[in-house]
Amino acid sequence: MQKRCLSDLTIKNDFMFGAVMINPENCKEFLERALEIEIDRVDVSREKSMVYHPDYKGIRLDVYAKDENNTCYNVEMQMTKKPALGRRSRYYQSQMDMDILLSGREYAELPDSYVIFICDFDPFGERKYRYTFQMQCKESNQTPLEDGRRIVFLSTCGENEDEISKELLAFLKFVKADLKESREMEERFMTLEEMLKDERKEGLKEGTVKAQKRIVSKMLSKGLSDEEIMELCDISLEELENLKNHR
Incomplete structure (x- = not known):
């Protein structure tokens, strides 16, 4: 059967977001659209669990991927607005770091990482299709922390079409149109x-x-x-x- 493009996939074909993203080509294409970067290849895991101690909160990542440079990506589909989404992203990223850096390794060996939420709502009310966060010095806009972390929120409810690529816009419109059916099915x-x-x-x-x-x-x-x-x-x-x- 002929392989479908990411923009052609619907819930009726792959049934759920994770089933689409487990395909490395689909995941690679999505990441390139979402982050406007070029990736050679990715290895993808679906529903990766991270539980390090029974007394601490474990997490299950919807989609977890690594590229050829060992950069790590966590992609989550968020259909409803929940409190403390920013703190949730912080916890997810910290758990990813624990999973990556083994005892005895140097901090410099920590690879870059992205946590990406695809939201069927506007998480910050600024009518943006994409919100990208990374650590910056408050006293100087010219001094980044360079800790290798980025948190990205994609919204299906943006209005700034001129500020993102046509490919990302097409994907977010696809998600917006498809989520209602996804919830029901x-x-x-x-x-x-x-x-x-x-x-x-x-x-x-x-x-x-x-x-x-x-x-x-x-x-x-x-x-x-x-x-x-x-x-x-x-x-x-x-x-x-x-x-x-x-x-």
């Missing part, structure tokens, strides 16, 4: 994803064709369209019709 597809994992494991035991028939039957019973089933199972319309006729 997320639980359904999370259940479906678990079902698929189980069915595929069974398919290794009983044969691919028989397993596909059972998967298609369950998908139809859950009300999925032919297009959704073809996308999930990576089959053609002809193959789908054949499975439907012989289930």
Whole structure:
């Protein structure tokens, strides 16, 4: 099946943000748009957990990636406005640092890191599509701290279209249009994803064709369209019709 561009992906194709970003090419393209940088390649982890002590709050990162320079990226989808978002970003970044720097290593070995929130609201009320934060000396605008940290908030509710790239604007408009459907369908597809994992494991035991028939039957019973089933199972319309006729 032909690979889709990031701008073509919808919740009906990949079902949730994490499923899209786990693809290294999609994640790389997003990061380049969001940060206006060039990246050669990225390694991506989905739902990376960081728990260092039972007495302290652990976190689970939606998407965690590293590029060829070992720069680290955490990308979070934020659908509703919650208090202390800035402090949350601070905690996430501190946990990332703990995960990166092992005992006995030098502080200079800490790589650059980004925490990126994609917000379906305006987190600061300034009508910006992007808010970028990094440490700066209060007494001198010419003196950056150079600690390698950046926190970026992307908003689907901005109005400053002339201040960001057309590619980032197109992505944020895509997110804005798609989030409503995502909210309604997320639980359904999370259940479906678990079902698929189980069915595929069974398919290794009983044969691919028989397993596909059972998967298609369950998908139809859950009300999925032919297009959704073809996308999930990576089959053609002809193959789908054949499975439907012989289930």
